[in-house]
Every structure is written in structure tokens, then in C-alpha cells.
Amino acid sequence: xxxxxxxxFLLIACKSLYSQNQYVDSLQNWLLTYPxxxxxxVMATHKLSYRLSEIDPSKAWQYAKESEVLATKIGFIKGICxxxxxxxxxxxxxxxxxxxxxxxxxxxxxxxxxxxxxGISISYNNIGDNYLKLxxxxxxxxxxxxxxxxxxxxxxxxxxxxxxxxIGQVHFLQKNYEKAFYYWNESVQLANNVPDPNINxxxxxxxxxxxxxxxxxxxxxxxxxxxxxxxxxxxxxLLQILAYKAFSIGFEKRKMSDxxxxxxxxxxxxxxxxxxxxxxxxxxxxxANQYQMAGKFDSAFHYLRRHKNLSxxxxxxxxxxxxxxxxxxxxxxxxERENQQLRSxxxxxSRKISEKNALIFAFIIALLLAILSSFLIYRYYQxxxxxxxxxxxxxxxxxxxxxxxxxxxxxxxxMNPHFLFNSLNSIRNYxxxxxxxxxxxxxxxxxxxMRKILDASEQSKISLTEEIEMLKLYLDLELMRFSxxxxxxxxxxxxxxxxxxxxxxxxxxxxxxNAIWHGLLNKESDAHLSINFKEIPHNDHEILCExxxxxxxxxxxxxxxNNLKKHHSKGxxxxxxxxxxxxxxxxxxxxxFIDLEDEDGNSLGTQVNIYLPIL
Numbered sequence: 001x002x003x004x005x006x007x008x009f010l011l012i013a014c015k016s017l018y019s020q021n022q023y024v025d026s027l028q029n030w031l032l033t034y035p036x037x038x039x040x041x042v043m044a045t046h047k048l049s050y051r052l053s054e055i056d057p058s059k060a061w062q063y064a065k066e067s068e069v070l071a072t073k074i075g076f077i078k079g080i081c082x083x084x085x086x087x088x089x090x091x092x093x094x095x096x097x098x099x100x101x102x103x104x105x106x107x108x109x110x111x112x113x114x115x116x117x118x119g120i121s122i123s124y125n126n127i128g129d130n131y132l133k134l135x136x137x138x139x140x141x142x143x144x145x146x147x148x149x150x151x152x153x154x155x156x157x158x159x160x161x162x163x164x165x166x167i168g169q170v171h172f173l174q175k176n177y178e179k180a181f182y183y184w185n186e187s188v189q190l191a192n193n194v195p196d197p198n199i200n201x202x203x204x205x206x207x208x209x210x211x212x213x214x215x216x217x218x219x220x221x222x223x224x225x226x227x228x229x230x231x232x233x234x235x236x237x238l239l240q241i242l243a244y245k246a247f248s249i250g251f252e253k254r255k256m257s258d259x260x261x262x263x264x265x266x267x268x269x270x271x272x273x274x275x276x277x278x279x280x281x282x283x284x285x286x287x288a289n290q291y292q293m294a295g296k297f298d299s300a301f302h303y304l305r306r307h308k309n310l311s312x313x314x315x316x317x318x319x320x321x322x323x324x325x326x327x328x329x330x331x332x333x334x335x336e337r338e339n340q341q342l343r344s345x346x347x348x349x350s351r352k353i354s355e356k357n358a359l360i361f362a363f364i365i366a367l368l369l370a371i372l373s374s375f376l377i378y379r380y381y382q383x384x385x386x387x388x389x390x391x392x393x394x395x396x397x398x399x400x401x402x403x404x405x406x407x408x409x410x411x412x413x414x415m416n417p418h419f420l421f422n423s424l425n426s427i428r429n430y431x432x433x434x435x436x437x438x439x440x441x442x443x444x445x446x447x448x449x450m451r452k453i454l455d456a457s458e459q460s461k462i463s464l465t466e467e468i469e470m471l472k473l474y475l476d477l478e479l480m481r482f483s484x485x486x487x488x489x490x491x492x493x494x495x496x497x498x499x500x501x502x503x504x505x506x507x508x509x510x511x512x513x514n515a516i517w518h519g520l521l522n523k524e525s526d527a528h529l530s531i532n533f534k535e536i537p538h539n540d541h542e543i544l545c546e547x548x549x550x551x552x553x554x555x556x557x558x559x560x561x562n563n564l565k566k567h568h569s570k571g572x573x574x575x576x577x578x579x580x581x582x583x584x585x586x587x588x589x590x591x592x593f594i595d596l597e598d599e600d601g602n603s604l605g606t607q608v609n610i611y612l613p614i615l
Contacts, residue, residue, distance in 0.1 A: 024051055042071045042079035049086040053093065054238040057275055060090055081110035081119040088126060093238075095277030097130055104130075121150035121159055128166055133278055137170045144170070161190035161199050168206060181210050198239065201230045205242050212249050220250055237274040241267045241283075248286065257294045264290060281310040297432075308425060345392065356381060426481045442480055449473040453506075461615040462505040464496065464533065464543075471531065474509060478516055486520040486527035493534050496543055503543070503612040504582055507575060511547045511608045519551020519606055527551060536611070541584040545610040553603025554595055582613040 027044050034041060049063035064086035071079025088103035104123045111119035128143035144166045151159035168183035184206050191199045204227040211220035224246055231239035244267035251259035264287045271279040284307035291300035359377055363370035423446050430439035452470045456462050462470075468490055475488050512531065520527035532546040551557070572591060579590035590611040596604040 024048065037070060038074065039076050039079065042067050042074075042076050043082075045070070046079065046082045046086060049083075050089070053086065053089050054274065055235050057090060057093060060086065064090065077110050077114045078116055078119065081107045081114075081116060084110065085119065085122055085126070088123075092126070092130055092133070093274065093276045093278070095281070097134070100130055101127070117150050117154050118156060118159070121147040121154075121156065121163075124150065125159070125163055125166060132166065132169060132173075135173075137174060140170050141167060157190050158194040158196055158199065161187045161194065164190065165199065165203060165206065172206070172209065177210060177213050180206075184210070197230055197234070198236060201227045201236070201239050202242070205239070205246050208246050209249060212246075212253055215253070217250055217253055220246075224250065237270050238276065238279075241270050241274070241276070241279050244270065245283070245286065248290070252290070257290060261287060261290045261294070277310065281307055284310065345388075348388070352381070352384075423477060423481070438480075442477065445473055445477055445480075449477060456505040459505055461502040463500050463502055464492070465500050467503060467505070467508065468492070468531075471508060471512060474512070475529070482521065486516065486523075486529060488529040488531070491530065491532040495535060496533050501543065502615045504578065504615065507579070507612065508545055508547065508610065510575075511610065515547055515549040515551065515606065515608070518557040519549040519553070522552045522557065523550070539585065540614075542587075542611045542613055545612055547608040547610070548596075548605065550596075550605040552605075553597075554593070554606055556603055579611065579613060582615065583611070584613065587611055 027048050031041065031044055031048075034044075045063045045067040049060045049067060052060040052063065064083055067079060067086070068083035070076075071083060084103045084107035088100045088107065091097075091100035091103060104127050107123045108120055111117075111123070124143045124147035128140045128147065131137075131139035131143065144163050148160060148163040148167070150156075151163060164183050164187035168180040168187065170180075171177075171183065172180035184203055187199075188203050188207075191203060204223045208220040208223040208227065211217070211223065224243060227239070228243040228247070230236075231243055244263045247263040248260045248267070251257075251263065264283055268280065268283045268287065271283055284303045288300045288302075288304035288307060291297070291303065356377075360374075363374050366373070423442075427439050427443050427446070430436070430442060449470065452466070452473065456466075456470065472490070479486070479488075508531070512529070515529055520529060528550050530546070530548040532544075532548070534544045534546065536542055536544050576589075576591050580587060583590065592609040594607040594609065596607055598604055
């Protein structure tokens with residue numbers, strides 16, 4: 001009976017998927033014959049981009065761009081909104097969370113212009129999906145529930161099913177399995193009423209994982225076989241990846257390690273085909289865990305290293321995207337408050353003008369008293385107006401100060417997460433290698449550095465001696481981790497050392513880290529880093545910090561990362577503006593990058609000059 005039901009569902013699903021593939025083919029054929037450059041073409045290219053995002057990303061990018069260009073040309077706001085959503089989905093698949101967040105915010109802005117509630121709900125749900133990948137479950141629930149309320153208000157059944165499925169995922173990851181099962185069942189009830197096999201397939205994978213946790217493996221595998229068949233028939237690569245990962249869980253439950261690893265390798269190859277960097281990173285970690293449990297430590301270390309190398313990049317981007325997104329939200333709210341205050345000021349001024357006009361009318365009636373009264377009242381209102389101006393200037397100054405403090409807090413939070421991750425991995429590796437003394441020394445230095453960073457993050461300034469101690473701790477940890485592949489030295493001019501000035505905290509370390517990673521580690525031998533603190537002639541308010549490496553140089557370093565998308569360094573901008581505000585002298589360029597070259601133009605390294613205000 002169970003086999004008969006399985007075959008019946010599979011037949012129905014395959015028919016639906018055949019229709020779905022026909023739908024893609026028919027849209028492509030329609031575009032070849034349709035001559036119009038209008039909204040119909042925009043919607044057709046948008047639908048193709050969305051459908052192909054998990055099948056053929058290259059074509060999906062092409063159709064998304066075609067949709068945006070035409071929508072912009074004809075002024076079709078809805079089309080521009082949907083194009084930005086497609087861009088955001090594709091950026092997420094490639095692990096570019098910063099760009100994805102930017103595109104979703106643009107989509108919301110365009111959707112609000114025309115009150116396109118569906119576009120807003122899609123953006124909210126997908127922002128929640130980004131936070132799911134970042135494991136910020138509170139944010140996932142916030143955005144998924146906002147999307148769910150919008151979809152309920154516009155009676156969008158498919159959207160509600162997707163929102164409930166995502167909420168269920170959060171509870172499952174938090175091990176609230178019964179709560180996850182409740183939301184997935186709610187989603188199933190809605191998904192049964194929409195002609196979209198993808199959401200139904202996703203839910204079957206979800207329910208399979210639930211039954212694995214309940215140790216009902218036969219029922220779980222039955223769900224998975226259906227889901228996998230549908231995903232393969234439709235060439236839905238992302239669903240195939242999710243099914244393979246779930247199969248791995250099932251075989252792990254049955255103590256069938258080889259089968260579990262086999263399905264993870266299938267998932268890895270599919271993720272590489274789809275160019276889904278986030279899934280590739282996660283699957284490397286899952287394979288490493290399986291090999292470790294099987295006692296194959298060489299293979300485990302191999303895949304763990306691959307996971308680490310990829311996660312270094314993704315983790316940095318994720319945090320940066322999160323910071324950019326929160327900062328955008330803050331700036332939006334700040335702008336709203338400023339607009340509200342301006343309206344309040346305008347109303348107050350209008351009321352004052354009305355009162356003044358009434359008084360002027362009264363002055364005309366009483367001519368004899370008009371001269372004296374008008375003079376006194378004029379002086380009164382002039383003083384009042386001046387007082388209002390001074391109060392508003394004070395408020396504006398307070399807001400600027402608050403915003404500057406927020407920027408400083410954002411800057412202090414940028415101690416690279418991959419440094420913490422790599423340090424903990426180094427400690428773990430020493431333990432695995434049975435080198436407890438080295439691991440203990442490393443851990444002690446790491447703890448000391450973290451304590452100093454936490455202390456510095458609570459203060460706006462730090463003594464030069466403490467800053468140098470913190471930098472030495474950081475450099476010693478990096479030397480241990482990279483087996484002394486470089487050397488370093490400090491030079492402090494005598495007068496500066498004697499005074500031990502206070503300087504802004506948390507400024508120098510990011511540039512030192514950048515010199516190591518992008519300059520020194522790529523050099524084969526004799527890599528050296530110099531950090532110098534010097535007086536500036538005729539300037540008693542600043543000292544000069546030079547961070548000099550003899551690495552491969554910025555141009556050559558760029559060649560090592562030419563496959564990564566370039567982005568503007570907001571951390572440098574925030575640091576530059578912070579130094580300008582703290583400096584007692586006008587300084588247009590408190591941070592300068594200098595490419596060191598010989599007479600033939602060959603790179604000798606990089607020098608960063610940082611003008612530090614004395615606080």
C-alpha cells in the first residue's frame with residue numbers, strides 16, 4: 001500500500017515537473033518570437049531568472065540583467081524591484097551576503113514606491129533566509145514573521161507556506177523539534193493548494209529530517225526518496241543538495257558511515273556545479289566530521305582545512321554584510337527622526353508667525369503704543385528665534401555625536417572573526433598533535449590578547465605602551481600559527497616612549513593584519529614587518545605610525561584574489577573619519593597607503609602611514 005501511494009505521488013509530481021520544465025522552455029521560445037519591449041517581456045525574463053537561479057545561475061544572471069535594463073528603460077518599477085530580488089538571490093547563492101542585503105534593501109525601496117506588498121514580503125522572507133545562513137535565529141524569526149503577516153494581508157497562500165517552512169527550520173535548528181513539526185505541517189496544508197512542487201519537495205526533506213530525529217528512519221527515507229526523485233527529474237540542484245545532506249543524516253543514524261560520506265560527496269559535487277559557496281563550505285565541514293567519526297583523521301583534516309579556507313572569506317563577508325545592513329537601518333531611522341523634528345520646527349515657526357501677525361494688527365489699532373510695543377516684541381521674538389536656532393544646533397550636534405559613537409562601536413566590532421576562528425583551530429590542532437605545552441602557551445597568549453581587546457573596546461583611548469603590548473601579543477600568535485614565516489620589529493622614538501602618549505584605541509591592528517595576510521604570507525622568504533612610531537615636525541598634536549611590510553605589494557596581492565568581487569572598505573573610511581574628528585588639526589588624509597617600488601618598478605612592499613591624534 002505504501003509503495004502504491006509513493007508511486008502515485010511520484011507520477012503526479014513528475015507530471016507537474018514536466019509541466020514546469022515545459023514552462024521554462026515555452027518562456028524562452030516566446031522571448032525569441034515576441035518583438036515587444038514592454039512589461040510582458042520584463043515579467044517573462046524575471047520569471048526565467050527566478051526559475052533558473054537554482055538550475056543554471058549563469059543564465060539566471062543574464063535574464064535578471066535583461067529584466068532590469070528593460071524595466072529601467074520603460075519606467076516599470078515593479079520590474080526593477082523583482083530584478084533586484086533576483087540579483088539578491090543569486091548573490092546569496094554565491095555567498096556574497098553584503099551585496100545580497102544591498103539588493104534586498106533596493107527592492108524594498110522600489111516596492112514601497114508603488115505599494116507592491118508582495119515584493120516587500122519576498123524581500124523580508126529572503127532577508128530572513130540570509131540570517132538563517134548566518135545563524136542569527138532571532139533575526140530570521142523577525143523577518144519571516146513580518147513576511148507572513150504581509151502575505152496573510154494580501155492572501156498570498158504560496159508565500160505563507162514558504163514563510164512557515166522557514167520558521168520551522170529555525171525551531172528545528174534550535175532542537176525544538178515538535179514546534180518545527182507543527183509549523184511544517186501548517187506549511188504542508190497551504191502548499192497542497194498551490195501548483196509548486198518545489199515547496200512540497202522542500203517540506204518532504206524537512207519532515208524526513210524530523211523523523212530521523214524521532215528515530216523513525218523508514219518513514220524518513222520514504223519521504224526522502226520522493227523528494228530526491230522530484231528534484232532530479234526537475235534538475236533542481238539546490239533541492240538535490242538538501243536531499244543528499246538529509247540522506248547522509250539518515251545513514252549516519254543507521255551507523256552506515258560509507259553511505260553517509262557517499263551522499264555528502266554527491267552533495268558537494270552538485271553544490272560546486274551550482275556554484276553555491278555557502279553549501280560547499282558547509283558540506284566540507286560535514287564530510288570532515290564524518291571522516292573524524294570514522295577514524296580517518298587525514299581525510300578529516302583535509303576537508304576541515306578546505307572548509308576553513310572557504311569559511312574565512314564567507315565569514316568575513318557575512319559579518320561585514322550584517323554590519324552594513326544594521327547601519328543602513330539605523331541611518332533610515334535617524335533620517336525619519338530628523339524629518340519629524342523638521343516638521344515640528346516648521347509647525348512651531350508657522351504658529352509664531354501667526355501670533356506675530358495678530359500682534360502687528362493690534363499695533364496698527366493702537367498707533368501711539370505701536371512704536372514702543374513693536375520694538376519690545378520684535379526684540380523678544382528675535383531672542384526667541386535665536387534661542388530656538390541655538391537649541392536646534394545643539395540637538396543636531398548631539399545627533400552627530402551619537403552617530404559618530406555608533407560608527408566607533410561599529411569599528412571596534414571589526415576584529416576579524418576569522419582570526420578568532422583560526423586561533424581556536426590552531427589550539428585544536430596542537431591538541432590533536434599531542435602538543436599540550438604549545439597549546440597551553442598559545443591559549444594563554446590568546447586569552448591575554450582577548451582580555452586586552454575587551455578592555456580597549458570599552459575605552460576611546462589607550463596608552464602607546466598598552467597598544468604596543470597588544471600588537472606584540474597578536475603578532476606572536478600569528479607567528480606561532482604560521483610557523484615563523486615572517487619577523488617583526490618595533491621602533492619608538494625616545495621622546496615618544498618617554499611621554500607614553502594616549503592614542504585612539506583599536507586603530508592599528510587591522511592594518512597590521514592586512515600587511516600579514518596580503519603582503520607577507522604570500523612572500524617565500526625574509527618576510528618582515530616594521531611598526532614605527534615617530535614625531536611629526538612642527539606638530540605637537542599627532543604622532544606618525546608607520547606599518548611597513550616587504551611583502552609582494554598591493555598590485556600582486558590583488559592577483560591572488562582576482563576571483564573575488566571588489567568592495568569598498570568601510571572600515572578604513574570609518575577609521576579615517578574618526579581620526580579626522582579626534583585630530584586638533586585639519587587633516588584631509590590621516591591614513592596614507594604607499595606602494596614601495598625599486599627603480600625598475602618592481603614591488604618592494606607596502607607602507608601605511610597613520611597620523612594618530614594625541615589624546
